[in-house]
Structure formats: structure tokens, C-alpha cells
Amino acid sequence: MSIEQPRGSHDLQQSESGEVEHPERFENPGLPPHRPRxxxxxxxxxxxxxxxxxxxxxxxxxxxxxxxxxxxxxxxxxxxxxxxxxxxxxxxxxxxxxxxxxxxxxxxxxxxLMNDHEKVEERHPQRGDDATRAEAVDIMREGVEDSAIARRPLIKGALGTAVAIAPLSFLVPLIGNLGGDWDISKFRHTAWASAPGGGRRYLATDPTDRRIKASEVTRGSMVHVQPWRLEEEENFLEEKTKAVVILMRLDPKLLKEPEEKKDWSYDGIVAYSKVCTHVGCPVALYEQQTHHVLCPCHQSTFDITDQAKVIFGPAKRPLPQLPITVDEEGYLYAQSDFHEPVGPSFWERER
Amino acid sequence: MKALAAGRRHRLAPVVLMTLALLFTGVVYAALAPSPAQAETPSAGEVEAGEKLFIANCSTCHGMNAQGTDHGPSLIGVGAASVHFQVATGRMPMDANQPQAEAKPPQFDEAETQQLAAYVASLGAGPGIPSEEQVDPALGDAANGGLIFRTNCAMCHNAVGAGGALTNGKHAPPLYDSTPTELYEAMLTGPQSMPVFNDATLTPDDKRDIIAYLMEQREPSPGGFSLGALGPVSEGLWAFAIGMSVLIGFAVWIGARSS
Structure with missing residues (x-):
């Protein structure tokens, strides 16, 4: 009584200040009356x-x-x-x-149709009684003594080793299959560097592989380009994936070119890598009126008139430009490889 | 007249009527059907009629001599193919200043479109309207067309030509309803945002292969409902909006008390 008295007055004070009064414990309301269907x-x-x-x-x-x-x-x-x-x-x-x-x-x-009378199942305590628990411990101890593991170090060592190395049977192939080739220098150059035998690397239509004359690329047009005769070479698909290029002709007056890149284009014809610098999707949605190239994956937008700079979207770097020029017959070829790695960033890249 | 009235219950009357109806349809079709798209040498009359139509309908934006104004580009040298594409698909005349001229029911019939095209073509040389043979899907190789389409066109128009979004309210339209001639003209002239795919970089044979591939996409899909062939968007919408609603509905039903 002496304990409940102050609590009661405390509760009373709370209700006076406008707060809801909570009982210490809710009564079990039991099951609601059964309603027949x-x-x-x-x-x-x-x-x-x-x-x-x-x-x-x-x-x-x-x-x-x-x-x-x-x-x-x-x-x-x-x-x-x-x-x-x-x-x-x-x-x-x-x-x-x-x-x-x-x-x-x-x-x-x-x-x-089946009976729908409510039923209550009481929950039982999960802990076993002391006698059962003691018996279980005894059984374990008996097993350890019977195996005599402490007196048989050879077995102990063999078992330990077997358990320790067993996961290797799936870990080694798992890690080994991550990539057989850790040569990241491959990211730094593409098939445009030179043709086999050191010849010129011509630009050709993708996928029909015809060489392209500068005169064939009219204003407003766009050509999807692959290195000419790449199909005959080793690792064709991997090399093509890195080397795909889009070729567009603009009014030369529209192009903003820094002095050192003036000769990378030819009479308004520019070539840029088709691999997005964000995560490597093919950037090829070219709007010929705005000269914007859009990536279909995350809507990164590049301005072809201004060095393919990013004007929208998650890409960080402009598309790498491929320096091109024409030969004596007017066919377009690459002056050199891209001057920076194409595609998305990787750890070892400086920027 | 009486003999005709008496004969209307004759055993052969339906046959005679049907023959007459067929003949009538044939004659009307021959009179009204669009002439073959290839207008090799447009007559002077055609050019003249086209000029009248041009001045009445197009000159506000494109200028009295198609030289262009502040509101519309010059049409000198765009060629007959460009005019035929823009007018036959209803894109021109444009009904409002918006990000993109939308396709709508054409305002001119085929003959008038040909006259307009002939007039604009007479102002300066440009790509012409392709012949029936150039756009015949039966002569194209759909497999090769698919290869070319996936590299050159699928980024904007989707792998099966369902269309897709561009920037600032522009979009690449679906290609399901375009005629082979319109498809060819669009590749050749690069309307609006679309780049030009001229005959040097995409040969006439390549173009016909692409048309054959696109025509094949209109056949029913063996996989059942394509859900617009838009990929994860429509499929995800279906799974969430409809699939999840049905599952939730079942869960509520199972838990509900029977009356």
C-alpha cells in the first residue's frame, strides 16, 4: 500500500497535465465471441x-x-x-x-466448409530441465573421451588439414575465374594504333566493313565506324569493342578546336570513341540538329561541337577523339591511336 | 426496269451483283490509288501545281521561293525524297512550334504531295523518291538488315523499331506504321534530329535489307505478348502494377474471414 500510494498520486498528476493514463499491464481480453458463418x-x-x-x-x-x-x-x-x-x-x-x-x-x-473454431495453443518453455541438460553434457564428454583425440595427434592434424583446405576446391576456381588476364596495359591502346604490318589503319563502316571516303560523309550524316579489316585479326570482338568510333560531319565553323587538335579533324569531319566514359555503353544517339550525342543507358550528353564535352549526365570525361586524316585517294584513316584510354575509368587511370 | 425488278430474285443474281461490285471496286481503286512513287520526270504542269500549293501552304515559314525565313529552313536542294517524307507522314505543315514535328494524318493526298516534291526538286538537285523496287522488302535480306539496324539505328529506334526518347522532349518515333518508302526516305534525308545515312555509307541494298528486317518485326511474336517491346520498363510496370496487385489481392482473400 505504501508503495502504490505515491505511484497513484504520480499517475493522477500526469492525467491532470493532460496526458493519457496507461495501466501498468493490459488484461488478456481472451478470444472474441465465435460468430458462425x-x-x-x-x-x-x-x-x-x-x-x-x-x-x-x-x-x-x-x-x-x-x-x-x-x-x-x-x-x-x-x-x-x-x-x-x-x-x-x-x-x-x-x-x-x-x-x-x-x-x-x-x-x-x-x-x-471446414471447422473455423478458434483454438489457442500455449507456448511451452524451451529450456530443458537440469537433469536432461546434464545428461547431454555427459554424452558429449563420453564421445570426446572415446575418440581419444588428445592422444592421437596424427588424426587431429590430418582432420584439421582436411577441414582447412576443403573450401579451396571452390575458392580457387572462383577467384581464378575472375579474370585470367590481369594485363591492364591493354586498356591504354586500341586497334587504331596501327594495322598489322605497320600500315595505315583505315576507317570502315560497321558492320559492312567498307572503307570510307571523306567525300562520302555528307553534312548532317553520321557513320558508325570500325577499323578496316579488323575481322581477320586475333581477338576481333574484344578489339572492336574498344575501337568503335562515330564519325560525323559538321559545318567547320561550328567546331571549337584547340590549337593542338586543329589537324585532328578533316574539313569538319570528326571521329569520337563510341564507348561512354561513364560505364561504357555505346554512345550513339546523335541529334544532327543540336550536334549532341546521347548515351542510351544513363542519358549522359556530349557536345560534338565542343570537344565532346559532357553537358549533362553522370559521365565525367569527354569522349576521346580519334585524330583522322585522308590518304591520296580520299579514304579516311587514323593518324594515331586515341591519346587517352577509351571508356570508363579504372583504378590505374590518372584522372 | 420491270425486268430488273423481276430478276432480282433470280438464282444467279448474287453472282452478277458480286461481279459488278468487284469491277466497280477495281475501277475506283485504279482511279484513286497512289501512282507509283517514282516520278521520273515530273511534267511542267506538276511543278507548276506544286508551286501553287507551296505558296499557299508552306511559304509562310519557308519563304516565297523556298529560300527559308527566320521560322523555317531553306528547302533548296533538300530533294523530292525529303518533301515526300515530311508531307506524306503529316509532319509538314507543322501545326505548332514544338520540340519536334509530330507525325499526323497528312494534309495532302499522294498526288499533291508528288507535286510539292516535284516543285522543290526543281529548285535544286537533291535525293529523289526511291522506286518501288528499291524499297521492296521481299528483295532484301532481313538477317543482314538486322545486323546493320542494330549497329546504326537501334540506339534511338530500339532493337525492333519500337522507338525511344531523346533530349528536351524530342523522341525517335516507332517504326511499326511507316511505309517502306518512308523508311527509305528517312534514312536518305535525315529528317529533324535523325542523322543522314547517305547511299555511300549505307548503300541502297543495305537500306532495303533494313526495310526487310523492319517488315519482319511486324509479324506476330512467337513469344506471346511483347508488351510494346520496350524492355524492362513495360515488363517492370506489368510485374509491379498488375502482378503485385493480384498477389496482394489473393493474400487479402486468404486471410479474410468467410461470411
Missing amino acids: LGDEDPKANKRSEHQVVVLFVISIIATIAAIWGFFAFPVDGLQVGNVRMSTLVIGLGLGLGMLGIGVGAVHWAKT
Whole structure:
């Protein structure tokens, strides 16, 4: 009484200051009164639910038969596209409805017809009694003594080693497969450096591999470029991935070129790497009216008139420019490789 | 007249009527059908009619002599293909100053479009309207066309030509409804934001292969619903908006008390 008295007055003060009064402990309200369902009292409703369940199962049966019929009715051998479509559709719908009918029927059965009286299961303490616990410890100790692991160091060492090295059987291939080739100097040069035998590396159309004359690149046009005759060389796909280029011709007056890069373009024709400097998507959505090139992955936008500088999006660096010029017959070729690594950043890059 | 009325219940009447109807349709079609797109040497009358149409409909923006104004570019030397593309797809005349001239029902019929094209072509040499043979998808190699399309076109127009977004409200339109002639003209002339793919960098054969590939995309897909072929966007929307709603609906139903 002497303890509850001050608490009571404390509670009273709280309620006076406008706060809600909380009891120390909520009473267990027990289960709400059981309400019977329609079908529990009305035999007609009960019968109706039974019919509904049967209908759901019958839908499943019909759907399964339809799926089997569909398999035979729409053979997919040969190149009949319509048949493939119908076969997939009928078998898929049959399978889906077959499963759904069983599931919905079973749930409906349980909900409407099976007994729905609320039941309470008390939770039991998880801790075993002291005698059981002592017995378990004894069994463990007996096992250790019986194996005599302390007196058999050879077995102990062999087992330890076996357990320790077992994970290597999947760790070594896992790490080894990360990359067989750790030569990152490959990032720094592309196939444009020189043709096999040290000849000129001509620009060619991708994928038709025709050499391109400067006169063929008209104002407003864009050409997707790969190094000429690269297909005959080793690691063609890897090399092509690094070396793809977009070629555009603009009004030479529009181009803002620094003095040292004046001769990298030819009469308004400029070539830039097609690999985005953000994560390496092909930057090729060229708007010929605004001279912007857009990357389809994250919308980085590069201004071709101004050194392909980034004007929007997550890319950090401008697209590397490929210095080009023409030979005696007017065909475009690369003066040299790109002057910086193409594509996204990597750890060893300076910037 | 009486004989006709009496004969209308004759056994052969439907056959006669059908034959007449077919003949009538054929004659009307022949009279109204668009003439083959290749206007080799437009007559002087055609150019003259085109000039009248031009002055009445286009000169406000493009100038009385198509020399261009502050509101529209010069059309001297753009060629018949460009005019035919812009007018036949309804992009020109443009109805409002907006980021992109949208395709809409054309304002001129095929004959008038040809006259306009002939007039503009007479002002300066430019790419001409391709012949039926140049754009016939049956003569193209769809597999090679797919290869070229994926490198040159798919970034903007999507791998199957479903279209895609550009910057500042511009977009690359879907190619499902374009005619082979329009496809060829668009590649040749580079309308609006689209770059030019001239005959040197994309040969006429390459262009026809691309058209064959695009025509093949219009056939039903063996994989069922393509959901617009827009990739993860429409598929994700379907999975979240519809798939998740259905799953939540089932969960609520299973947990609900039966009445």
C-alpha cells in the first residue's frame, strides 16, 4: 500500500497535465465471441459452397485437359511462328489455371466448409530441465573421451588439414575465374594504333566493313565506324569493342578546336570513341540538329561541337577523339591511336 | 426496269451483283490509288501545281521561293525524297512550334504531295523518291538488315523499331506504321534530329535489307505478348502494377474471414 500510494498520486498528476493514463499491464481480453458463418446455420449455403469448391476443381481438370490438347493441336516443329505462339499460350494458360483451380478450391474449401473454431495453443518453455541438460553434457564428454583425440595427434592434424583446405576446391576456381588476364596495359591502346604490318589503319563502316571516303560523309550524316579489316585479326570482338568510333560531319565553323587538335579533324569531319566514359555503353544517339550525342543507358550528353564535352549526365570525361586524316585517294584513316584510354575509368587511370 | 425488278430474285443474281461490285471496286481503286512513287520526270504542269500549293501552304515559314525565313529552313536542294517524307507522314505543315514535328494524318493526298516534291526538286538537285523496287522488302535480306539496324539505328529506334526518347522532349518515333518508302526516305534525308545515312555509307541494298528486317518485326511474336517491346520498363510496370496487385489481392482473400 505504501508503495502504490505515491505511484497513484504520480499517475493522477500526469492525467491532470493532460496526458493519457496507461495501466501498468493490459488484461488478456481472451478470444472474441465465435460468430458462425452463413454455411454453419443454413444448409443451403453450405451446399452452395460445396458446389463452388467442386466447380473450382473441375476448372482445374478442364484446364489440364486443354493444356494437353494444346500440346497435340499445335505442334511446334518447323517454322510456324503462329503455332509456337498458340502452343505456348494454351499450355501456359492450362498449367496456370490447373494450379490456380486446385489452390483456390482448397482455400475456399477450408474457409467455408471446414471447422473455423478458434483454438489457442500455449507456448511451452524451451529450456530443458537440469537433469536432461546434464545428461547431454555427459554424452558429449563420453564421445570426446572415446575418440581419444588428445592422444592421437596424427588424426587431429590430418582432420584439421582436411577441414582447412576443403573450401579451396571452390575458392580457387572462383577467384581464378575472375579474370585470367590481369594485363591492364591493354586498356591504354586500341586497334587504331596501327594495322598489322605497320600500315595505315583505315576507317570502315560497321558492320559492312567498307572503307570510307571523306567525300562520302555528307553534312548532317553520321557513320558508325570500325577499323578496316579488323575481322581477320586475333581477338576481333574484344578489339572492336574498344575501337568503335562515330564519325560525323559538321559545318567547320561550328567546331571549337584547340590549337593542338586543329589537324585532328578533316574539313569538319570528326571521329569520337563510341564507348561512354561513364560505364561504357555505346554512345550513339546523335541529334544532327543540336550536334549532341546521347548515351542510351544513363542519358549522359556530349557536345560534338565542343570537344565532346559532357553537358549533362553522370559521365565525367569527354569522349576521346580519334585524330583522322585522308590518304591520296580520299579514304579516311587514323593518324594515331586515341591519346587517352577509351571508356570508363579504372583504378590505374590518372584522372 | 420491270425486268430488273423481276430478276432480282433470280438464282444467279448474287453472282452478277458480286461481279459488278468487284469491277466497280477495281475501277475506283485504279482511279484513286497512289501512282507509283517514282516520278521520273515530273511534267511542267506538276511543278507548276506544286508551286501553287507551296505558296499557299508552306511559304509562310519557308519563304516565297523556298529560300527559308527566320521560322523555317531553306528547302533548296533538300530533294523530292525529303518533301515526300515530311508531307506524306503529316509532319509538314507543322501545326505548332514544338520540340519536334509530330507525325499526323497528312494534309495532302499522294498526288499533291508528288507535286510539292516535284516543285522543290526543281529548285535544286537533291535525293529523289526511291522506286518501288528499291524499297521492296521481299528483295532484301532481313538477317543482314538486322545486323546493320542494330549497329546504326537501334540506339534511338530500339532493337525492333519500337522507338525511344531523346533530349528536351524530342523522341525517335516507332517504326511499326511507316511505309517502306518512308523508311527509305528517312534514312536518305535525315529528317529533324535523325542523322543522314547517305547511299555511300549505307548503300541502297543495305537500306532495303533494313526495310526487310523492319517488315519482319511486324509479324506476330512467337513469344506471346511483347508488351510494346520496350524492355524492362513495360515488363517492370506489368510485374509491379498488375502482378503485385493480384498477389496482394489473393493474400487479402486468404486471410479474410468467410461470411
